[in-house]
Amino acid sequence: MSREFSIEDYKMAVGSFVTGITVVTASGEEGPVGFTCQSFTSLSLDPPTILISVAQTSRTLSTISSEKKFCVNILSTGSVRIAHDFAFMDPAVRFTIHSWNRSGTGNPVLEAALVWLDCELVRSIEVEDHLVAVGRVVSLGASEEGRDPLTYYRGDFGAFAQLNDE
Numbered sequence: 001m002s003r004e005f006s007i008e009d010y011k012m013a014v015g016s017f018v019t020g021i022t023v024v025t026a027s028g029e030e031g032p033v034g035f036t037c038q039s040f041t042s043l044s045l046d047p048p049t050i051l052i053s054v055a056q057t058s059r060t061l062s063t064i065s066s067e068k069k070f071c072v073n074i075l076s077t078g079s080v081r082i083a084h085d086f087a088f089m090d091p092a093v094r095f096t097i098h099s100w101n102r103s104g105t106g107n108p109v110l111e112a113a114l115v116w117l118d119c120e121l122v123r124s125i126e127v128e129d130h131l132v133a134v135g136r137v138v139s140l141g142a143s144e145e146g147r148d149p150l151t152y153y154r155g156d157f158g159a160f161a162q163l164n165d166e
């Protein structure tokens with residue numbers, strides 16, 4: 001079926017859905033790997049599962065697939081640089097310029113994370129040029145300081161603003 005809109009129209013349409021921004025990390029023989037990821041969502045509560053959508057071209061994907069685990073680091077407004085670097089910077093230097101530790105399962109946890117969720121890969125579904133990875137959350141943590149969540153809207157980073165009922 002032919003479509004009646006351009007890819008730019010499509011990006012504008014789906015980009016109108018405001019999301020947070022995460023860095024998804026994993027660790028294998030080649031060391032820590034990770035990438036900036038917008039396509040994170042919670043999936044089920046009992047047991048707690050989440051999903052991410054990863055481009056088939058992602059270098060992080062092969063480590064997630066082989067190690068069968070990954071960590072979702074939810075970013076705060078102070079981490080625009082991290083979001084940029086984990087998308088555009090050489091993967092070899094991403095973990096040398098931003099501080100991180102290891103979760104109990106060995107996945108990289110960014111020190112700057114607002115919240116992190118350590119996941120066991122329970123299902124992978126290939127859909128066109130992406131792979132949907134479903135993770136069961138095995139542990140999580142939150143930053144102690146009052147950090148604010150980073151948002152993303154039509155290609156721009158932003159901040160959350162609470163609206164009070166009139």
Ligand SMILES: Cc1cc2nc3c(=O)[nH]c(=O)nc-3n(C[C@H](O)[C@H](O)[C@H](O)COP(=O)(O)O)c2cc1C
Pocket residue numbers: 021033034035036037038039040053054055057058059060061083084086087088091152
């Ligand atoms: C704001 C933003 C959101 C992104 N979201 C995703 C995403 O959901 N899935 C994905 O596969 N790539 C996403 N990317 C692109 C990857 O971060 C980028 O291609 C990265 O270099 C992949 O790294 P890797 O090949 O080392 O895994 C996003 C990039 C940006 C700037």
